[in-house]
Amino acid sequence: MNPDRRRIFSWIAAAVLLLAGGGISAEEEEGWGENPFLGDRAGRAASAPAALPASAEGYVLNGILWDAQAPSAVVNGRLVTVGDVLDGWEVTEIRKDRVILSNGSVTRTLK
Secondary structure: OOHHHHHHHHHHHHHHHHHOOOOOOHHHHHOOOOOOOOOOOOOOOOOOOOOOOOOHHHOOEEEEEOOOOOOEEEEOOEEEEOOOEEOOEEEEEEOOOOEEEEOOOOEEEEO
């Protein structure tokens, strides 16, 4: 996928997440006293994002950006296309209503 098209899909994915309620909850918002990208006041870097789950059971399909030539999906808040690998699980197929993941021996369907 060319970089411009991927950038457009990223913006669309962000909009899909916000419209689907993928924003932060009131409980999460209360702890935001500082800019999370600046780290803490002691000068340490902000903590690394949480690792993705090792089993496909922990994956959540947030949305699908359907295009017959280049379908994309948002899985656990991350934009993926066919061939992308999420912690050992390859995105083998994206359909209009589901995403198929495979780790080589096991196949899982996200709906």
